Amino acid sequence: MxxxxxxxxxxxxxxxxxxxxxxxxxxxxxxxxxxxxxxxxxxxxxxxxxxxxxxxxxxxxxxxxxxxxxxxxxxxxxxxxxxxxxxxxxxxxxxxxxxxxxxxxxxxxxxxxxxxxxxxxxxxxxxxxxxxxxxxxxxxxxxxxxxxxxxxxxxxxxxxxxIVELANPEPTVENGLVSGNIDILDVRFGNLWTNISRDLFIQSNVEYGDLLEVTIENNERQVYKNAMTYGRSFADSRLGEPLIYVNSVDKLGVAINQGSFAKAYHIGTGMNWKITIRKAINTAYNDVND
Missing domain, CATH: 3.40.50.10790 (S-adenosyl-l-methionine hydroxide adenosyltransferase, N-terminal)
Structure with missing residues (x-):
């Protein structure tokens, strides 16, 4: 054999x-x-x-x-x-x-x-x-x-x-607001990988090219809030701009085109790192990085 x-x-x-x-x-x-x-x-x-x-x-x-x-x-x-x-x-x-x-x-x-x-x-x-x-x-x-x-x-x-299981809350979508966790990093490139599946995400009626409001919190303290494009690939954003994309395990990722999102905004991973995404109402956003 x-x-x-x-x-x-x-x-x-x-x-x-x-x-x-x-x-x-x-x-x-x-x-x-x-x-x-x-x-x-x-x-x-x-x-x-x-x-x-x-x-x-x-x-x-x-x-x-x-x-x-x-x-x-x-x-x-x-x-x-x-x-x-x-x-x-x-x-x-x-x-x-x-x-x-x-x-x-x-x-x-x-x-x-x-x-x-x-x-x-x-x-x-x-x-x-x-x-x-x-x-x-x-x-x-x-x-x-x-x-x-x-x-x-x-x-x-x-x-x-x-089997011993680690606590792993399910992502949710309600009234167009998608909520989940930052599970892991794409370590070498500093991209954030969330637990939000593509199938769940499309229930919020988003399409490629939409502008989305992304908020990231750590222990309920806001560390980032800004608008970014939902793109098919990194080419859908300009150099240095953030974007939302679908990663290789069919979950949502957050990245900076040719930059490290995790390093730029000191983002970590795990249950305490929450992310929410909704369609942007306007484009007047500022990064929060206290």
Whole structure:
């Protein structure tokens, strides 16, 4: 049987040997495994971003791909180590700490198993409690990807309802006002990615080329308010001008043409960062950046 792809994600960075050790463990299981990196630049301990990056990526990989995601501030505690099977027959190996939130809510998970650490653990690593990414997740992921074990041999079956979910409020549209959160950044370019889907947005009767009023708040404190165009691409705004667009996961993004919106206005991400959008009544707007 042909081995599956193995894709790794961590918050370890590449400045030391942690990721390399995970590669080494996986290749010691099967030297012919094909191993790829999703990212190792998740901000330290940021489970939310780890969850989002999985959702951003997983659908574009072949069926049966095995993902290992290690953003694990609770390593060594009673949190469970699990393998989730998605509706598209992908596998995610991760701590059950919220990392599965976006995949569960946007794609779907049909089965969950707890990793039996008495069997699926790197030999002679039993006294180490701080590097489960190497000793349990990379090892189990490699064994699953290489068909050394089946999904059923990972461990006991859990109820999908036992998946830990991070708080993730739904976006809304009411009387032409669309409200949501800033979920994540398009990091390199500083664009804001919201949780507002294109389908929800068009319920407010907007069309490409419309001028929209955009307000951003952090903990109910307004940090930005201005008008911008709803465009198909960055070419629909002038250099340095802001715009609303649909990003690669079919959600609304906010950008500055060839600039970083996040840096320009000191915008962050998460539940406390709210965004509202409506058709602009007039064009007399000023940025608020206290």
């Amino acid at each position: 042909t081995s599956r792809h193995l894709v790794l994600q961590t918050d370890f960075g590449l400045c030391d040997g942690a990721v390399s050790a995970m590669y080494g463990v996986a290749l010691s299981v099967d030297p012919n495994l094909k191993i790829f990196d999703l990212t190792h630049e998740i901000p330290q301990y940021n489970i939310w971003e780890g969850s989002y990056r999985l959702y951003q990526t997983i659908s574009y990989w072949p069926k049966e791909t095995v993902f290992v995601s290690v953003v694990d501030p609770g390593v060594g505690t009673e949190r469970l180590s699990v393998v989730a099977k998605t509706v598209d027959n992908q596998y995610i190996i991760t701590p059950n700490n919220g990392t599965l939130t976006h995949v569960l809510q946007n794609i779907g998970i049909i089965e969950l198993r707890e990793i039996d650490e008495t069997i699926n653990r790197l030999p002679n690593s039993g006294e180490s409690y701080t590097f489960h990414g190497r000793d349990i997740y990379a090892y189990t992921g490699a064994r699953l990807a290489a068909n050394v074990i089946s999904f059923e041999e990972v461990g006991r079956k859990l109820n999908v309802k036992e």
